[in-house]
Amino acid sequence: MLRWLKSPATETQVTHGQRLWLYAISVLIxxxxxxxxxxxxxxxxxxSQYLEFxxxxxxxxxxxxxxxxxxxxxxTTTSFKAAVLTMLVATPTGVLAAYGxxxxxxxxxxVTFVLxxxxxxxxxxxxxxxxxxxxxQMGILYTITGLVLAxxxxxxxxxxxVTGAALKGYDMSQxxxxxxxxxxxxxxxxxxxxxxxxxxxxxxxxxAFLTSFDEVVVAMFISGGDNPTLTxxxxxxxxxxxxxxxxxxxxxxxxxxxxMMVLAQLFGQQKKPSK
Amino acid sequence: xxxxxxxxxxxxERLKLFGLASPAILLILVILVVPVGWLFYVSxxxxxxxxxxxxxxxxxxxxxxxxxxxxxxxxxxxxxxxCILIGYPxxxxxxxxxxxxxxxxxxxxxLPFWTSxxxxxxxxxVLLQKRGLVNEWAISxxxxxxxxxxxxxxxxxxIGMVHIMxxxxxxxxxxxxxxxxxxxxxxxxxxxxxxxxxxxxxxxxLTLPGLFAGxxxxxxxxxxxxxxxxxxxxxxVIMVSMKIVSNIELFVNWGAASxxxxxxxxxxxxxxxxxxxxxxxxxxxxxxxx
Numbered sequence: 001m002l003r004w005l006k007s008p009a010t011e012t013q014v015t016h017g018q019r020l021w022l023y024a025i026s027v028l029i030x031x032x033x034x035x036x037x038x039x040x041x042x043x044x045x046x047x048s049q050y051l052e053f054x055x056x057x058x059x060x061x062x063x064x065x066x067x068x069x070x071x072x073x074x075x076t077t078t079s080f081k082a083a084v085l086t087m088l089v090a091t092p093t094g095v096l097a098a099y100g101x102x103x104x105x106x107x108x109x110x111v112t113f114v115l116x117x118x119x120x121x122x123x124x125x126x127x128x129x130x131x132x133x134x135x136x137q138m139g140i141l142y143t144i145t146g147l148v149l150a151x152x153x154x155x156x157x158x159x160x161x162v163t164g165a166a167l168k169g170y171d172m173s174q175x176x177x178x179x180x181x182x183x184x185x186x187x188x189x190x191x192x193x194x195x196x197x198x199x200x201x202x203x204x205x206x207x208a209f210l211t212s213f214d215e216v217v218v219a220m221f222i223s224g225g226d227n228p229t230l231t232x233x234x235x236x237x238x239x240x241x242x243x244x245x246x247x248x249x250x251x252x253x254x255x256x257x258x259x260m261m262v263l264a265q266l267f268g269q270q271k272k273p274s275k
Numbered sequence: 276x277x278x279x280x281x282x283x284x285x286x287x288e289r290l291k292l293f294g295l296a297s298p299a300i301l302l303i304l305v306i307l308v309v310p311v312g313w314l315f316y317v318s319x320x321x322x323x324x325x326x327x328x329x330x331x332x333x334x335x336x337x338x339x340x341x342x343x344x345x346x347x348x349x350x351x352x353x354x355x356x357x358c359i360l361i362g363y364p365x366x367x368x369x370x371x372x373x374x375x376x377x378x379x380x381x382x383x384x385x386l387p388f389w390t391s392x393x394x395x396x397x398x399x400x401v402l403l404q405k406r407g408l409v410n411e412w413a414i415s416x417x418x419x420x421x422x423x424x425x426x427x428x429x430x431x432x433x434i435g436m437v438h439i440m441x442x443x444x445x446x447x448x449x450x451x452x453x454x455x456x457x458x459x460x461x462x463x464x465x466x467x468x469x470x471x472x473x474x475x476x477x478x479x480x481l482t483l484p485g486l487f488a489g490x491x492x493x494x495x496x497x498x499x500x501x502x503x504x505x506x507x508x509x510x511x512v513i514m515v516s517m518k519i520v521s522n523i524e525l526f527v528n529w530g531a532a533s534x535x536x537x538x539x540x541x542x543x544x545x546x547x548x549x550x551x552x553x554x555x556x557x558x559x560x561x562x563x564x565x
Binding site for chain 1: 288289290291292293294295296298299300302303305306307308309310311313314361364365367368369371380383384385386387389390391392393394395396397398399400401402404406407408438441457458460461463464468469470473474495498499501502505506516519520523529532533536539540543544547
């Protein structure tokens with residue numbers, strides 16, 4: 001231990017002992033980063049009205065409350081439907097766009113790329129009230145269709161950026177080789193390029209799912225009626241009181257997110273195509 | 276002749292490829308650009324339906340609006356500043372660790388990054404409330420005597436926002452630090468620079484692009500933030516985006532809401548434009564998208 005403290009930690013020969021303050025602060029910050037979210041999990045299993053930690057009596061009362069409420073169940077269904085559909089629409093649309101922008105080197109490409117990432121830059125509130133107005137005109141307010149379209153627009157920049165980055169690191173001459181051997185472009189893309197950028201595509205798809213599943217502000221305006229999202233209902237509940245049911249829903253949402261990330265990692269492990 | 280034909284073919288091919296982006300372009304235009312353009316138009320229409328600047332004049336004349344803008348900037352600057360103060364040392368710490376350990380520590384940054392914003396805001400609401408854990412622990416540790424109000428005010432809002440924004444700062448800074456060739460530091464030490472001097476004259480300047488990109492990202496996200504101040508601010512922290520929402524939900528005043536929205540958008544674009552003169556923005560999106 002003492003030897004470790006005196007051993008150099010950096011190229012400039014600062015020892016570990018001299019950097020103990022940095023280690024202490026960092027561990028503290030990392031704890032503060034993780035704990036607030038994770039502490040909700042045990043709290044959700046408390047029997048009490050008031051969220052306690054550690055819970056005095058454990059129970060699944062609030063989960064019962066959640067699964068027993070038709071309102072929460074309806075909102076959960078809407079959220080999952082919207083997230084899956086957003087994933088299914090945003091991924092192919094975004095991958096096509098990224099591929100199109102990458103291969104066609106015409107003048108508008110830069111401008112189009114900026115257009116593609118505008119949904120990331122425009123304040124969400126503005127997107128929300130704009131979509132609200134447009135949907136009233138189009139008659140798709142409070143529909144899943146409307147929700148999916150808006151969430152797709154929010155997810156597109158992520159898909160285009162992640163897939164675009166993968167395409168930049170991919171050697172296009174492989175696709176050209178396939179084409180010179182007679183494969184049409186679409187076939188060359190599907191059988192040669194796509195398998196090699198598939199980690200990026202899967203990551204984009206999961207990001208699109210999460211974008212929709214976690215989105216609050218836009219959903220606040222354009223979801224409702226028969227199709228409120230989970231986040232919309234949660235947000236409204238938060239404004240009123242601290243309902244322990246929210247802790248159980250939060251736990252479930254953490255679980256969904258973690259699952260998505262583990263999936264992304266699993267796909268990331270097999271970097272080389274198995275063929 | 277043949278050459279011209281080939282060139283034409285190639286141009287057609289490129290246009291066709293560009294066409295692959297058209298569904299995405301169409302969606303963004305219809306759902307985002309056209310409606311926002313309409314809001315832009317509405318912001319110039321007065322209560323009587325004719326062209327007017329009254330929606331913008333209101334912002335100048337009413338002191339409540341000045342306060343809202345001041346709050347918005349205050350929150351954004353404070354959050355960005357705190358994120359730099361907290362995030363930079365952590366990024367530095369993680370960047371100095373060996374690979375496997377660094378990845379493990381990065382998870383503590385990524386986990387909150389992936390977790391729903393609403394869940395994190397809720398968690399802070401629970402922790403910071405009067406009978407919450409923070410008050411309970413602080414009292415048992417003797418830090419203060421009776422429960423103090425740390426939520427539903429600026430303090431609570433800042434705690435929540437810094438927590439939510441930190442990953443946006445840490446990831447690009449970490450990326451910049453990892454990219455630094457360690458030989459530079461060795462060379463600096465070799466040439467007689469003290470560790471402190473080597474850090475400030477060699478290492479720190481090399482991390483500036485990442486720090487700049489991260490801070491910019493945090494600042495811009497803060498400007499338009501809604502959920503966290505709405506929940507943790509408890510009505511005491513009113514930011515521009517919240518005023519926009521209440522203008523629509525409570526007063527159904529599209530003109531006022533649109534004008535505020537336009538100002539917010541113009542501010543954001545102006546900041547990005549100025550920043551883009553010093554920085555390649557594609558780096559920023561790459562950092563944020565990790």
